Amino acid sequence: MFALVDCNNFFVSCERVFNPALWNKPVIVLSNNDGCAIARSSEVKKLGIGMGQPIFQIKDLVQKHNIQVYSANFTLYADLSHRVMETLRQFSPNIEVYSIDEAFLALSGISDLEEYGKRIRNTIWQWVGIPVSVGIAQTKTLAKAANEVAKKHPQYQGSLVIDANNRQQILSKIDVGDVWGVGRQYTKFLNRQGIYTAFDLANCDLAWARKNLSVSGERMVRELNGQSCISLNEIFLPQKEIACTRSFGHLMTDLSALKQAVATFTHRAAEKLRQQESVAWQVAVFIHTNRHRQQDWQYANYGISVLPIPSSYTPLLIKHAHAVLQRIYKSGYWYKKAGVILRGINSNQTVQLNLLTKPETYQDHKQIMPTMDGVNQKLGQDTLWLASMGVGERNWKMRQNHRSNNFTSKWEELVVVK
DNA sequence: TCTGGGGTCCTAGGACCC
DNA sequence: TCTGGGGTCCTAGGACCC
Numbered sequence: 001m002f003a004l005v006d007c008n009n010f011f012v013s014c015e016r017v018f019n020p021a022l023w024n025k026p027v028i029v030l031s032n033n034d035g036c037a038i039a040r041s042s043e044v045k046k047l048g049i050g051m052g053q054p055i056f057q058i059k060d061l062v063q064k065h066n067i068q069v070y071s072a073n074f075t076l077y078a079d080l081s082h083r084v085m086e087t088l089r090q091f092s093p094n095i096e097v098y099s100i101d102e103a104f105l106a107l108s109g110i111s112d113l114e115e116y117g118k119r120i121r122n123t124i125w126q127w128v129g130i131p132v133s134v135g136i137a138q139t140k141t142l143a144k145a146a147n148e149v150a151k152k153h154p155q156y157q158g159s160l161v162i163d164a165n166n167r168q169q170i171l172s173k174i175d176v177g178d179v180w181g182v183g184r185q186y187t188k189f190l191n192r193q194g195i196y197t198a199f200d201l202a203n204c205d206l207a208w209a210r211k212n213l214s215v216s217g218e219r220m221v222r223e224l225n226g227q228s229c230i231s232l233n234e235i236f237l238p239q240k241e242i243a244c245t246r247s248f249g250h251l252m253t254d255l256s257a258l259k260q261a262v263a264t265f266t267h268r269a270a271e272k273l274r275q276q277e278s279v280a281w282q283v284a285v286f287i288h289t290n291r292h293r294q295q296d297w298q299y300a301n302y303g304i305s306v307l308p309i310p311s312s313y314t315p316l317l318i319k320h321a322h323a324v325l326q327r328i329y330k331s332g333y334w335y336k337k338a339g340v341i342l343r344g345i346n347s348n349q350t351v352q353l354n355l356l357t358k359p360e361t362y363q364d365h366k367q368i369m370p371t372m373d374g375v376n377q378k379l380g381q382d383t384l385w386l387a388s389m390g391v392g393e394r395n396w397k398m399r400q401n402h403r404s405n406n407f408t409s410k411w412e413e414l415v416v417v418k
Numbered sequence: 419t420c421t422g423g424g425g426t427c428c429t430a431g432g433a434c435c436c
Numbered sequence: 437t438c439t440g441g442g443g444t445c446c447t448a449g450g451a452c453c454c
Contacts, residue, residue, distance in 0.1 A: 243423080243424055431446105
């Protein structure tokens with residue numbers, strides 16, 4: 001048996017934990033650069049504001065309904081996510097943290113699953129202050145489906161178990177597009193074939209699903225019928241790709257400013273790389289202009305640089321990133337966004353050395369970076385940084401005009417009770 | 419004025435090997 | 437008329453997820 005626990009409007013709920021005045025009020029959390037709505041309270045959803053909707057398009061609604069708007073505060077959200085996950089471990093030793101706001105739990109030997117789901121929900125609410133929905137079923141896909149229904153229909157009070165008795169009835173209520181693994185394109189295709197609900201999909205021919213929706217399609221059909229094909233992934237798997245990409249607060253045209261941004265993104269990505277004890281072979285860089293500004297000349301490009309030996313040494317990675325940038329940069333354009341992606345990631349325990357590179361060089365790298373990471377971890381992000389990231393005003397920095405306090409990570413920003 | 423960021427998996431096709 | 441058979445690795449593009 002699997003349970004899927006999913007936090008409701010997670011980012012909004014996080015803001016509410018430290019600002020209870022926001023309960024029952026319409027609240028929106030914005031994407032980086034204060035661009036789009038990426039989390040909406042139920043009050044906001046009712047107003048018809050969509051996921052990812054640009055905020056400038058809904059200015060009037062925001063004013064009219066006095067919607068509270070926040071910049072994304074990922075430090076806070078990550079911290080609360082951790083609290084939720086730790087609490088969930090009380091309910092099963094086998095847990096897969098699926099995303100910042102979701103986890104799968106393997107359940108066995110529970111006699112009353114209905115009651116167990118409610119208990120999970122109540123405990124998270126009481127201990128962390130975040131409302132969650134719980135779906136329980138024989139497979140992950142069904143647990144997802146149960147969660148979906150539990151969240152949408154108040155009569156289930158946030159928790160639902162799918163079993164052989166109610167499977168058909170529940171699946172018939174779910175749009176096929178809401179099934180885990182069915183996205184925009186597949187929905188269009190399936191609708192054309194006369195398949196509209198999760199139950200329709202469950203009744204598809206396996207070979208047909210395999211042919212038209214690839215192996216993931218066949219798995220979906222099997223899972224919807226109660227045959228578990230996707231197992232619980234409990235162990236930590238290092239990422240195969242690490243990216244840091246940002247839109248700029250202001251359009252930029254200068255190569256030197258872009259170089260600072262790219263150095264900064266490389267630095268962030270390299271920190272993550274070292275954190276998972278990996279090294280990377282390739283540094284990819286892209287830049288592009290603002291596609292929404294049709295009156296501007298448009299340009300976009302990307303390039304890759306391959307390292308002689310895989311590394312996690314920031315200065316070396318920056319050197320390669322800059323070389324790529326130099327190659328793809330064209331003057332005279334207004335750039336809106338840039339990004340750095342590290343690829344070809346391997347464990348730092350099994351580095352393939354290069355015949356032509358002295359091993360000592362590599363040793364140096366091994367010592368400097370952990371020292372820097374250690375200092376930054378202890379004394380705050382960017383206590384130590386590289387000069388190539390820029391020392392003066394960083395005018396490319398993203399906008400973040402409505403951020404809440406770092407209630408859980410900065411002494412100066414703790415909640416004031418009185 | 420203004421439109422996010424970060425991932426994974428699968429498949430087809432090309433290059434190459436013997 | 438008629439040109440083999442069996443593999444691997446890599447990449448790009450498309451689908452999906454949150």
